Amino acid sequence: MAVTGAILVLFLVGHMAGNLKSFFGAETFNAYAEFLRTMGEPILPRRVLLTVVEVVLVAAVVLHMWSAISLARRAGKARPVKYAAKRKSQAGGYATHIMRWGGVTIVLFVVWHLLDLTFGVVNPAGWDGTPYERLAQGFDPSRWWVTLFYVVAVVMVGLHLRHGLWSAFQTLGLASSRSYRPLKAAAAVVSAVLVLGFLAVPVAVMIGVIK
Ligand code: HEM
Numbered sequence: 001m002a003v004t005g006a007i008l009v010l011f012l013v014g015h016m017a018g019n020l021k022s023f024f025g026a027e028t029f030n031a032y033a034e035f036l037r038t039m040g041e042p043i044l045p046r047r048v049l050l051t052v053v054e055v056v057l058v059a060a061v062v063l064h065m066w067s068a069i070s071l072a073r074r075a076g077k078a079r080p081v082k083y084a085a086k087r088k089s090q091a092g093g094y095a096t097h098i099m100r101w102g103g104v105t106i107v108l109f110v111v112w113h114l115l116d117l118t119f120g121v122v123n124p125a126g127w128d129g130t131p132y133e134r135l136a137q138g139f140d141p142s143r144w145w146v147t148l149f150y151v152v153a154v155v156m157v158g159l160h161l162r163h164g165l166w167s168a169f170q171t172l173g174l175a176s177s178r179s180y181r182p183l184k185a186a187a188a189v190v191s192a193v194l195v196l197g198f199l200a201v202p203v204a205v206m207i208g209v210i211k
Pocket of ligand 1: 015019033034036050053054057106110113114117118131135150153154157198199201202
């Protein structure tokens with residue numbers, strides 16, 4: 001869980017930082033998108049390194065989900081008789097729901113997101129548009145519902161990340177009675193920075209700062 005989670009967190013940090021380039025205008029953002037396709041050249045042909053990154057990302061998502069399912073099964077087998085107490089435990093309440101349903105929502109969001117901003121299938125600028133055009137037209141105020149969907153999904157990503165980071169800290173044995181609060185705060189701050197960084201772009205397009 002931790003290794004695949006770390007790969008996905010690194011991707012999110014890089015992706016958020018890259019998205020913020022849209023504040024510097026169409027040329028800068030499109031040049032960055034072009035760089036993603038040409039990185040590795042001339043040693044590697046166009047798009048090869050990007051495809052490697054994409055394969056690693058897909059593998060990380062699949063293995064992350066597989067680990068989650070097998071860990072849940074192992075936990076179930078270790079405790080075949082349910083606890084008599086009705087009180088929801090950490091493993092049966094908010095955190096489990098947010099991780100399971102949040103995770104599924106994020107996967108569905110990524111499918112929509114790729115159809116929207118990568119392939120242009122559900123985007124007004126379409127496949128022929130530049131990455132910047134897809135961004136600017138995709139979050140047009142008339143398509144407020146798209147932005148709303150992004151806001152919900154990105155908040156889900158933030159909640160997923162906050163709990164995931166906290167779990168990883170515990171797994172690594174970092175959480176003690178003294179470090180409990182600072183580590184929880186660190187997980188919340190990292191997640192909040194990512195959420196705000198991701199939401200800045202759709203919101204900026206909505207209010208006309210990016211056009
Ligand atoms: C809400 C703000 C977001 C914006 C504005 C945004 C923007 C973009 C854009 C413009 C692309 C296409 C890049 C290109 O064609 O070169 C892209 C690709 C992608 N985005 Fe996002 N994104 C956002 C959030 C997310 C989140 C939260 C995730 C994951 C949970 C995500 C996952 C991806 C993936 C997997 C790709 C495909 C990368 C590839 O081609 O290899 N995005 N995004």
